[in-house]
Amino acid sequence: EDQVTQSPEALRLQEGESSSLNCSYTVSGLRGLFWYRQDPGKGPEFLFTLYSAGEEKEKERLKATLTKKESFLHITAPKPEDSATYLCAVAGIKAAGNKLTFGGGTRVLVKP
Amino acid sequence: DTAVSQTPKYLVTQMGNDKSIKCEQNLGHDTMYWYKQDSKKFLKIMFSYNNKELIINETVPNRFSPKSPDKAHLNLHINSLELGDSAVYFCASSSLPGRDPNNEQFFGPGTRLTVL
Numbered sequence: 001e002d003q004v005t006q007s008p009e010a011l012r013l014q015e016g017e018s019s020s021l022n023c024s025y026t027v028s029g030l031r032g033l034f035w036y037r038q039d040p041g042k043g044p045e046f047l048f049t050l051y052s053a054g055e056e057k058e059k060e061r062l063k064a065t066l067t068k069k070e071s072f073l074h075i076t077a078p079k080p081e082d083s084a085t086y087l088c089a090v091a092g093i094k095a096a097g098n099k100l101t102f103g104g105g106t107r108v109l110v111k112p
Numbered sequence: 113d114t115a116v117s118q119t120p121k122y123l124v125t126q127m128g129n130d131k132s133i134k135c136e137q138n139l140g141h142d143t144m145y146w147y148k149q150d151s152k153k154f155l156k157i158m159f160s161y162n163n164k165e166l167i168i169n170e171t172v173p174n175r176f177s178p179k180s181p182d183k184a185h186l187n188l189h190i191n192s193l194e195l196g197d198s199a200v201y202f203c204a205s206s207s208l209p210g211r212d213p214n215n216e217q218f219f220g221p222g223t224r225l226t227v228l
Binding site (some may be wrong): 031032033034036041042043044045046048049085087088091096097098099101103104105 | 119142145152153154155156157160162167168202204206209210213214215216218219220221222
C-alpha cells in the first residue's frame with residue numbers, strides 16, 4: 001500500500017527565513033508525486049507534479065525536488081502570504097484510476 | 113467562473129438523518145472524486161468516477177453512496193449519519209491520464225459536515 005509521511009507537522013518562520021518541507025514516500029512504482037497548497041477553509045490547490053528522481057520544479061518562492069524515497073519543498077525568502085498547509089501526495093502505478101495517497105501535511109506560518 | 117463547486121458549504125444535522133452533497137465541475141473533465149478530510153487534516157480518497165463509471169471505491173461504509181447523473185456531476189448521499197461522519201468532504205475532478213501533463217486534480221471548496 002502506498003504511504004506518505006510529511007515532516008515537520010508545523011513550521012513557524014520569520015519572513016525571509018528560508019526552509020524546507022520533507023515528504024517521504026513508499027510506493028510500489030511511482031506514477032507521480034504531487035504538491036498541493038491548502039488555505040484554511042478552502043480546497044487544496046495544485047502546485048507541482050514530479051515524475052522521476054532528479055526532477056525539479058519551481059514556482060515563485062517554491063521549489064520542489066524529488067529523489068527515489070522523498071521529495072522536498074523548499075521555500076525561499078517566504079512571505080506571510082506563503083502561510084498555508086502544504087500537502088504531498090503520490091500516485092502509484094498499482095493504484096486504481098488516478099488515486100492519490102496524501103500525507104498529513106505541514107502547516108507553515110510565516111510571521112512578518 | 114467556479115471550476116468545481118459543491119453545495120452546501122456547511123451541513124449540520126442529527127445522527128440518523130440522511131443527507132446529500134452535490135458537486136459540479138465545468139472543466140469538461142472525465143473523472144470526478146470524493147475525498148474525506150478528518151479533524152487531523154488527513155485527506156483520503158473515497159470514490160472516483162470516470163464518465164459515470166465507478167473506478168475507485170475505497171473501504172467506505174455502504175451508507176455512503178455516490179451518484180453520477182452525468183460526467184459533470186458527482187453527488188454523495190449519506191444514509192443514517194453517525195458522529196464519526198463529521199468531517200470536511202471535498203469533490204475533485206481531473207482529465208483522463210495522459211491528457212494533462214500535470215495530472216492535476218482540481219478541488220472544490222469543501223462541505224463541512226457536522227453530525228450532532
